[in-house]
Amino acid sequence: MTGGRPLLEIHPADTWADHVADAVAERLAANPDLVVALPTGSTPLPVYERLPAALAAAGASFGAATVVVLDEFIGLPVDHPVRCDAVLRRTLLDRLERPPARFVIFDVDEPDPDAACAAVDDAVAAAGGLDLVILGLGANGHVGMNEPGSAPDAPSRAVDLAPSTIEAARRYGADPAPSRGVTLGMAPILAAREIWLLISGTHKAGILQRTLSDPITSAVPAALLRGHPGLRLIADDRAASGWPARPRS
Numbered sequence: 001m002t003g004g005r006p007l008l009e010i011h012p013a014d015t016w017a018d019h020v021a022d023a024v025a026e027r028l029a030a031n032p033d034l035v036v037a038l039p040t041g042s043t044p045l046p047v048y049e050r051l052p053a054a055l056a057a058a059g060a061s062f063g064a065a066t067v068v069v070l071d072e073f074i075g076l077p078v079d080h081p082v083r084c085d086a087v088l089r090r091t092l093l094d095r096l097e098r099p100p101a102r103f104v105i106f107d108v109d110e111p112d113p114d115a116a117c118a119a120v121d122d123a124v125a126a127a128g129g130l131d132l133v134i135l136g137l138g139a140n141g142h143v144g145m146n147e148p149g150s151a152p153d154a155p156s157r158a159v160d161l162a163p164s165t166i167e168a169a170r171r172y173g174a175d176p177a178p179s180r181g182v183t184l185g186m187a188p189i190l191a192a193r194e195i196w197l198l199i200s201g202t203h204k205a206g207i208l209q210r211t212l213s214d215p216i217t218s219a220v221p222a223a224l225l226r227g228h229p230g231l232r233l234i235a236d237d238r239a240a241s242g243w244p245a246r247p248r249s
């Protein structure tokens with residue numbers, strides 16, 4: 001913490017994704033059997049695009065790592081291109097020279113979504129717990145599918161999606177858009193050793209402001225991350241307009 005708020009790392013928009021990709025590659029170089037939860041959405045796309053080259057440059061790979069999908073929609077058929085597991089495969093895993101040793105996904109095709117969540121939690125525990133959770137920031141402050149109202153001790157669970165999340169799914173190409181999902185809960189996210197919250201674009205400036213400045217309540221789930229000792233907020237200068245850059249200490 002610096003000056004009463006978590007350290008905000010600000011990078012120029014044109015190098016932000018390179019910076020994040022290099023940071024992921026460095027983590028994998030240092031800890032090849034990393035257990036990492038990864039988000040979908042548009043924010044990480046340029047990072048995933050750059051990751052294969054960043055891994056090659058760092059002499060690192062996902063070959064011994066465990067990748068956990070952060071969340072998943074309920075109700076999309078198994079081969080639907082908007083499903084989070086499909087998006088992660090398409091945008092990252094299929095492009096890697098060495099795929100991860102384990103890819104942990106929510107089995108939303110089984111009738112009991114809470115059992116699917118328990119299976120993901122069990123797989124994470126069996127892998128030794130989450131070393132790193134990488135998150136995007138929802139327009140309403142959600143992380144994963146932990147929508148406003150999610151308590152810090154919320155477990156992995158099935159959730160009703162907020163209207164803005166349903167609309168986002170429609171924009172991604174799910175029509176009809178799903179209204180429910182499953183997500184790693186706030187509790188397992190907060191139990192990770194490190195949390196990196198990625199924020200890019202001017203359209204995220206307002207919710208980043210609230211994430212950093214609002215009272216720490218469930219109204220903005222991302223604000224619940226403040227105070228986690230391993231939290232990094234990695235923003236581009238468009239999302240962070242209005243915040244003075246502070247050097248990392």
Ligand code: GLP
Pocket residue numbers: 039040041042043044070071135136137138139143144145165168
């Ligand atoms: C989505 C996903 C999140 C994602 C967030 C931000 O609804 N559930 O995992 O990080 O919203 O999306 P985007 O990066 O497209 O702004």
